[in-house]
Amino acid sequence: MNPLLSRLQPYPFERLRALMQDIVPNPALRPVSLGIGEPKHATPQFLKDRLSATLAGLAAYPATAGLPEMRAACAAWVQRRYGVSVNPATEVLPVNGSREALFALAQTVIDPTRDADRGGPVVVCPNPFYQIYEGAAYLGGATPVFANSDPARNFAADWNQIDEATWARTQLLYVCSPGNPAGAVVPLDEWARLFELSDRHGFVIASDECYSEIWFRDEPPLGALQAAQQLGRDFTRLVVLTSLSKRSNVPGLRSGFVAGDAQILKNFLLYRTYHGSAMATPVQHASIAAWNDEAHVVENRALYRTKFAQVTPVLAEVMDVALPDAAFYLWARVPDDVCGGSDTTFARELLRQYNVAVLPGSYLAREAHGVNPGAGRIRMALVAEVDECLEAAQRIAAFIRAQREPA
Known part of the structure; x- marks a missing residue:
């Protein structure tokens, strides 16, 4: 067996199941899960119609490079969304969701x-x-090194924690913007610094932008390709990954694309040809329809804005939490006077007493630079309908207030 497999740690949701295995949730309350970031809004009907209308495409092997129409639709979306021109023939590649591409990219670029x-x-x-x-780092034969988030900077990663000797050994940098779990967006000046580091040390930047279409501020989140253009750069050593899962509420479709450095994508296509990663033709046709339509995305974003506007104030009365820049998570601090400030104890007791599931923040992080930056926090995925999320928030607030009442 591959000895590198032994380095992989259990996924957060495996750890959550183990944490809760002896918990009997309050049967008087219906279960509400804020633990998993799986979109629950309805899949647009026109996407389902398009998928079913093109099932004849299952009779042929799809090309790993994707249909020309698929690549063109992705490139056209990049142009509309970011004002950036990418060559659909050389700078765009369809992938089966951003997750598998994030993993496979590391196997392509790491020496x-x-x-x-x-x-x-x-x-x-x-x-x-x-x-x-x-996991991608370990199985690619590399060592992951972590830059902790800084609460004083809207939970942006503190890249200053990485010393020059480590940057000199770096072959790949993962950036997540908007971020998971705090929803922070990387600003232009930070992109300038990361590009300068990439130029100096020669590493590839992979920008994970799967939450880019759910935002709460006046302006949409800045993308990495957009930042490069604004800074007068080309896409050398830069690859952006995005997906339809959150944008169009189709996590089961497994559809996204990567865009950026043409040479990296040429090698990535070679890797994927052997990896067997071609996207099914009906999925491509449904994806083309999704990337070409913005009306359903605007409606989806409005649902999240309504939800967050109602839920955030309820929770802010009892804990340290604020509206994120983007994405569909709330990243909240467990009060010190509730469950001893422990994120795992909080999650267990909340499920036991109020039948609401949340994810302990420590499960999303590693101890680095002397601390686990997720400890003492919980991630809440507001993916269910408005009423269900609001009910969950009210239960969480009631739980915290009950914990604070004198015995």
Whole structure:
């Protein structure tokens, strides 16, 4: 067996199931789950219609590079959304959701034999982070190194925690903007610094932008390709990954695309050809329809804005939580006087007493630089309908107030 598999840690939801295995939730209350970030809004009917109308495409093997029409639709969306022109033939590649592409990209770009005399290659990740980054690093023969989030800077990653010797060994940097779990968006000046580091040390930047279409501020989140253009750069060593899962409420469709550096995408296509990663033709046709339509995205974003506007104030009365820049999570601090400030105890007791599931923040992070930056926090995925999320918020507030009452 591949010995690198032993380095993989249980996924957060496996740990959550283990944490809750002896808990009997309050049977008097219907269960409400805010634990998993799986969109629950309705899939647009026109996407389902398009998928079913093109099932004849299952009779042929799809090309790994995707249909020209698929690549053109992705490129056209990048132009409309970011004002950035990408070549659909060389700078766009369909992928089966951003998750598998985030993993496969590391296997493409990491050279495990390089820097052996200095401790081996490094992959830098934000912390907390999407666990695929860590697993991709390990199985690519690299070591993940973490930049902790800074609460004083809207939970942006503190890249200053990575020293020059580590940057010199870095082959891949994962950036998540808008971020999971705090929803922070990387600003232009930070992109400028990351690009300068990439130029100096030669590492690839993979920008995970799967939450880009759910935002709460006046302006949509800045994208990495957009930042590069504004800074007068080309896409050298830059790859952006995005998905329809959150944008169009089709996580089961497994559809997204990568865009950016043409040479990296050429090698990525070669890897994917052997990996067997071609997207089914009916899925491509449904995806084309999705990328070409913005009306359903505007409606979806409005649902989230309504939901967050109602839920956030209820929780802000009893705990440290604020409206994020983007994405569909609330990243809340467990009060010190509730469950001893423990995120795991809070999650257990909340499920036991109020039948609401949340994810302990410590499960989304690793101890780095002496701390686990997710400890003492919980992530709440506001993916259910408005009424259900509001009910969950009211139960959480009641739970916290009950914990604070004198015995």
